[in-house]
Amino acid sequence: MSTADTAVETADTTAGTAGPPARRPATAWPVESALFSAAMIAQRLPWADAPARALGLDLLTREGLTRGLLAHLRRTRSGRPVRLRTPFGTFLVPLSTADAEGLLARAEQAGALGPATGITEGGQRYGLSPHVAPVREPAAPDADLGPLVAEDVDRVIAVRRGDGTLEWHDWYEGMLRLSRRVVVGAAAADDTLLSRVLAAATAPPAGRSSEARAAALRRRLAPYLAAPDGAPGDGTAEDAAATTAAIPAAAHLLALVSEAATRSALQALALLAAGCATSPEEAVAEALHRYPPVAAAVYPVREPFVWQDMAVAPGTEVLCMPGRLRELEGGSRRGDAPSALCAAPSGCAATRFATRVAEEIVRRITAEARPVVIAPRLAADRLPDELDPRTLLVALGELTGHAGDGRVTVGMPTALPVLAYGHAPQSYGALAGASADRLERHAESLTACAGNSGWSKDEAGERFRMALLGHADQCARAAADVRRAAKRLTD
Structure with missing residues (x-):
């Protein structure tokens, strides 16, 4: 008999003195574990579901397959946690946010959990900052x-x-x-x-x-x-x-x-x-x-414990995916533990x-500015399942209605616009719109500079003033042309 089986039997005996004997977690069918493993492996192949995404078949995407399988397991296992065998480990997977919170809280109360480890949907593990309760206030209250x-x-x-x-x-x-x-x-x-x-x-x-x-x-x-x-x-x-x-x-x-x-x-x-x-x-x-930074975490069980009528043996790894579970429950945000930033079972202050x-x-x-998304293309009614900040291109346009302050913007960066190759015309339109805002702002600052009384002292000053006003007009015309082009791309 294995150590895990002995621990489960010990937990069963302990639980039996107060109520019905504790049972081992149910194990998923081999085909269910195979599908779950396939969904994890597919996360490492970004092109695997490209045809399904292009056709709008969300159920056949990598995320759609994971959501569908979790929903199936909830129906066939009455929502109870289930064991899934994958190439990346055998996990005990809670199928509802309430069960995940209750299971982890009971394990923490029993002192049965080891340090949590982050895990991507592709099965790759990474370290997390060890949870520690605050000792004193941060430097900035x-x-x-x-x-x-x-x-x-x-x-x-x-x-x-x-x-x-x-x-x-x-x-x-x-x-x-x-x-x-x-x-x-x-x-x-x-x-x-x-x-x-x-x-x-x-x-x-x-x-x-x-x-x-x-x-x-x-x-x-x-x-x-x-x-x-x-x-x-x-x-x-x-x-x-x-x-x-x-x-x-x-x-x-x-x-x-x-x-x-x-x-x-x-x-x-x-x-x-x-x-x-x-x-x-x-x-x-x-x-x-x-887009939680800690989308999923693995909690190793070091000591046996019983949650409700389920005996959990040492050596078990609890896989908690709060984001996916909330999707199954209609986007509910109930519960604070584990949070999106820290995997602490009881929450993190x-x-x-x-x-x-x-x-x-x-x-x-x-x-101070108006944010504009250049890439990728975002729509409120169809947001991507992933939004990597490293590939997110955001422009900060000028706020409308701000008057010029008389400073010529020669000190501002003058790099050429960054082209978002391969993106939709709306992305180019947003980029052009941001450039038009900059041109208008520059025209306003040139006009404000030309209005300074220092140019009125002599003839040379008046010539400089006319030159500044001429350049301001050119910037304003260029801004209008660029804005028309941006409108054509975004309509």
């Missing part, structure tokens, strides 16, 4: 978050391309800088190595080098936590112990804020531009709901602050 976010967001807006589009590298590095500032303090804002060490310590699954990576992260964080924003510490043993205790929680908070700022905030801007939300809060909530940072980023950007 909620009351001071707005001004600090505004400073770093304005830096990102200022380095747009000439057509208003955001370069992914500029966005990514700018948002990481913002994350370090609001979580650790201003002294860490320019420490790009801190973010790289954090990514190295959390991204890979557990292995031989995991402890060495974690030690490097502790060494990098310790000086900032010991002396926040450059304030000297007392150097007492109590201070050193408090700093050591705060490091894991600070690392976890920084990882969540970095993920929300770099990924979810940009996705929220795209959803806002596509008309899928009407406010920054709604846009961030929609981004986390549709740090996710609230990370979400708040993402909301402030979106709020500041939309107060």
Whole structure:
């Protein structure tokens, strides 16, 4: 008899003293496990369902096959968790959000779970930031978050391309800088190595080098936590112990804020531009709901426990896919655990602050600019199942009705527009529209500059004024032509 069977029998005996004996989880039929495995393998082949997508046959796409199989299992197993055998492991899969929350909560209460590991829909595992309850407040409390976010967001807006589009590298590095500032303090804002060490310590699954990576992260964080924003510490043993205790929680908070700022905030801007939300809060909530950073996680069971009438043996791996389960339940957003940012079974308080940072980023950007999605093509009634922020091209156009401030925009980036080859005409139209906005803004600034009284002192000044006004007229005419072309492409 195997160790797992012995553990199950022990759990059965224990459960029998208080009620009916506990049962082992049901196992899916071989054909069901084969179909689930095929859906996971197909996720690694992006071209596998191209014909089905082109024809609009959602049921035959990779995501459609997964949803259909989960719905079938719910019908045939009365919604109870089921064991599925795949090439990537044998998993116990809850089939409803209520069961997933209840099963994980019971396991955590029994102290039966090991550290969770992220897993893609293609079966590839990756490390997650270990959940740690907050020990102290972040460097920027909620009351001071707005001004600090505004400073770093304005830096990102200022380095747009000439057509208003955001370069992914500029966005990514700018948002990481913002994350370090609001979580650790201003002294860490320019420490790009801190973010790289954090990514190295959390991204890979557990292995031989995991402890060495974690030690490097502790060494990098310790000086900032010991002396926040450059304030000297007392150097007492109590201070050193408090700093050591705060490091894991600070690392976890920084990882969540970095993920929300770099990924979810940009996705929220795209959803806002596509008309899928009407406010920054709604846009961030929609981004986390549709495109959760932690879409699925695997929880290893280390000790036997009983949930309801089901005995779960050590060695079992619980596969929780909250996003897919909510789709089966009509898009319901009930429950906070596990969250979209952290796989903690009982929820994570740090996710609230990370979400708040993402909301402030979106709020500041939309107060200064108008987001336009260049690629991919988004429609509120047909959003893609995946929206990779690294391939998302968003332009920040000028807000309508803003008067010129008299500054000629020679200091702004003048790179040529980025062409979105192979995309729909609407994508080119949006790109042209963003360029027209820039031309109009430049015309306004030239006109405002020509209105300065300093040009009226002599004849040469008047000639310069006429030249500026002439160039302003040319920019305005060019903007009108480009806007007509953009309208032709988008109609």
